[in-house]
Amino acid sequence: MISQLRLKAFVRRPPVVLASLLVLAMIGFGVVHRLVNRFGEQKKALGRHLFQQSQADLRHSRSDYAVDDLRAALDYNPGNFDYELTLARTLRDTGRTSEAESYLIGLWERDPQNSLVNLAIARLYARQKLPEKASQYYHNAIYGVWPSDAQAMRRETQLELIHSLLAENIYPQAQAELISWSSALPPDPNLHLTVAGLFLDARDYDHALDEYQMVLRHDRNSVQALAGAGESAYRLGRYRTAQRYLASGLLEHGRTPETTQLLETTNMILDANPYARRISSREVSRRVVKDFRQAGVRLSECMKEKNIVPESSAKLPSLQKKTDNDKSSATPAPPNDLAALYQRWLALKPKVTESRVSAGNSLRDSTIDATFEIEQQTATACGAPSGLDQALLLLSQNPTGAER
């Protein structure tokens, strides 16, 4: 009896109580550890199974089922990065952008340097036509951490960014990205041909021409390079160079309707250019007169189109004072400008003969100026011209560089 009381008193001592509780807690930890592990494995297996099922669904274009499977896989394996990323990508690709964004931003907050996540977000924003945000995440992806083959992935991502920028007509940024991208390229003609095409799309014609020329140094008969170089030179206003590439390299093969059209326009420009080198003064006068007459026809057609009746009292505009900015203005020329131009053309018309033009430089220059001014004003008022008028308009934009 006494020993029982002693035992009872002993076990009720705080240290003994605490020690007993500690032992119980340790046993509890052991049991729960086993349970959690076992159930965790079971859940992970379920998650894996559902994930695989989702991949099969995706392969068979059953995106809705795949999304359900992925959601369930994530329930069984919460926080699994791959599952969550795949779910977000699938949601994005099935048009559920706001849910995809929510998951992707959550992943990004967990691992902001992960390039796969940044790329997925960039693609989401590119799809949503949010180029600024897309660019930000494309850059994050380019400079982030890739799981493998980082260099190739970075190149591909930057190329994707360039395409995305071009799709949104953001040319200056696309040009900058292209310059950066092309600087690290190996000397592979095919790659440079791609770059040149992208430069052309990005309206960076200088770089495009350089790249095409680089390709042509390796293969001077490359049809694509010749066409591209021709177009680049044409866009730069270097029509002699354009003619060389478009005509000489594409004589029999590889000529497309576009290149044919470019060549025709180029030829017309070069034939109409009164500033051409190595032509006689007679030829210059002939070209000036011909261009002037053509401009007159264009002007009267444009005025007819706009229902403008020529006014005898209209004052002549000070043509020489027009700046480049004024020329490129998108505002259509007011009717009285066209009328004044017509008055100017009428005033010049009796003087502009081949003999009088060849006799004096000042008449030649003022005639050429009037011709160019008419083409520019009518283009603004009546839209883009074609044929010789188009050639004269292009020539007016870069008269001295045409022979390059």
Added chain:
Amino acid sequence: MSDPMVTQIQTPAEAGETPTPANHTHRIAWFSLITSFREERFFLLLAVFIGIFSGLAVICFRLAIEWTRIALLGPLPHAHNVRLLIVPTLVGLLVSVLVIHVFPLVRGSGVNQTKAALYIYNGYIPFRTAIGKFITAALAIGAGHSLGPEDPSLQIGAALASALGRGLELSREKLRLLAPMGAAAGLAAAFNAPISAVLFVIEEVIGRWSAGILGSVVLSAVSSVVVVRWFLGSEPLFHIPAVAFVRPSELIAYAVLGITGGIAAVVFAKAIGYLRPKLRDLPRYTQYLQTAAAGLMIGLIGYLGAPQVMGAGYNYMDQALHDRFPWRVLAILAGLKILSTTLSFVSGTPGGMFAPTLFIGAMLGGATGGIEHYFYPHLTGSTATYALVGMGVLFAGFLRAPMTSVFMVLEVSGNYSIIVPVIVANTFAYLVSRSMQPIPIFDLLSRQDGLVLPSLEEQREQTILVVEDAMRVPSVPVLHSADTVQQASLRIQDAPEDTFIVQISPSGWNLVTRDTVKKLMGEGKGEMTLLSALPIRHLPHLHPDMPLDTALRYVSHFLLIPVVHRADLHKLVGIISREDILKKYQLSGIEEN
């Protein structure tokens, strides 16, 4: 009351052991170690163990629910699956048999039962209740009944703590304190949110702020959360992207959400409050069928296309927070969840209301946010933001625990950037709910059960009387200790009262009666100062802001108590007597009635 644990601390000699020279030194060290275990330290350590055991139990409970769900409903429950109809019905039948015949105390959520244990049963919760709650709630929730695991976790924790206390033969007083400790630990483990658990236990279970128990409650809650995080990771319950709160004008949108949530909370509470007694009044044999019928109806909702309302629904809340559902679907889900949870709860199915409340709040918040976005597309808060705020809104409106609701949102999301909208919306929800439904849901349920338990909300409503309310400006002269007895006699000559305050220099107060002064004059001590003539006695003083209860402790010993300024103890701002206090209490009672 002596604490049994203190009496258990015995010296080796007391324990009947004979000290020997060999182990004498060792015994002295052991003795000092034993004696160092003072009552408080032991209790704090006990709180840690309660937290650990509650955490372990709650982990097992969560595993049991998940395992049951996978086993019974399948890993990927879809609408139009006949399992959704059969499983909740049959399990409902089984659960009702268990509740009626084996575990009669496990009906309902468990919060009121824990509160009743604290206030009525001296902290006694049978261990059988913990087992019963574990089994029946795991079965019901796993089978798709629209209830949550948090309130049962709270009750399981409380029951474990109570069992531990009884095993250690703790005093009734200590036993009473263990239940809230276990409750906090259980809830903290279920939510992975220690602050919310502590606040909820204070707001709803203990019903008052008690500094004495706060430390132990916090300790047990924290230790249970540590255990849960040890095994299940420290991720918050929901993963949501960082929420930006941009323009203060958007608080109007959140206020609208608060009002909507408050109304929804009232509808939910009124539905439960109306249906529960009706179903309980039905013949006894129907009790067997009620849970099954509720299961069938919930299963039907799931079968027809909304399996989201089945079970606790945490995964669907997470999906709502990730903008999965359009606002129309969210609104429908909120309505269906109110219906299904009402059915489950009023049928007596064991399970909690926390998760359904969060679910309804998330869906309602998302729906309200979606509608607001429809009309005002410039609002920056995403649907997820509104869903998150909505959780707290319904928590504040339905469970009427405003502080818990704010911290709960922050803890379950791990996102502190949304605190201002949460506070604004929750306040509106709380006010709307309180104005339309004066009795909080837990109080309503306990009254339906015939129990009257204290609540913090009621205490908040009560006016606390302070000394200032009862004191009066002294109408009689204040004497000074330097006055002679004769001077004092002259000054009190025409005074209407018989007791006077004496200010002692340099500090302190004393009392003198007219009779004493007369007696001293009769004894020829007229030239003596009051300081030397009166017996030295320290008269306590009060301050105007002190509770009137405190004053009541002194007035039985002293006829008059001086009320002095806190910044200047020489400045008498009033006096107070027993009559003044009783008069104030009397008036206060009349005003309240």
